[in-house]
Amino acid sequence: MQYILSQEEFDLLNQKARIGEATPDRARLLDLCMLVANHVPLDDGPVWGCILSDTGTEYCDECPAAKICPYSDKQWSN
Numbered sequence: 057m058q059y060i061l062s063q064e065e066f067d068l069l070n071q072k073a074r075i076g077e078a079t080p081d082r083a084r085l086l087d088l089c090m091l092v093a094n095h096v097p098l099d100d101g102p103v104w105g106c107i108l109s110d111t112g113t114e115y116c117d118e119c120p121a122a123k124i125c126p127y128s129d130k131q132w133s134n
Contacts, residue, residue, distance in 0.1 A: 060088075060091045060092060060095050060096065061088075061092065061096075066092065066096075066120075069088075069124065070123060070124055073123065073124035074123070074124075082126045085124070085125075085126050086108075086125065086126050086127060088121075089106070089119075089121035089124060089125040089126070089127070090106040090108055090109060090121075092120055092121040093105060093106035093109075093112065093119045093120065093121050093125075094106050094109055094111070094112065096120050098118060098120065104118050104119050104120060106119070107127075107130075107131055108127065114131060115131050115132060115133045116130040116131055116132060117132055117133050
């Protein structure tokens with residue numbers, strides 16, 4: 057299986073986003089987050105899927121990119 061980003065690249069992007077250093081524009085960042093959600097498997101499980109894609113879940117709860125995703129209308133389960 058080939059990942060879109062290596063774990064190290066993903067962790068670095070997460071870290072930069074938390075401290076405000078991520079500089080990709082909103083559309084590009086959203087595209088990258090959708091790629092991660094649709095292709096990076098969760099721990100010992102399937103991929104989560106992005107709510108913006110046809111095959112995604114309806115919630116953002118377990119999404120591996122939820123912390124850095126710029127989508128403003130995230131959906132959370134109860």
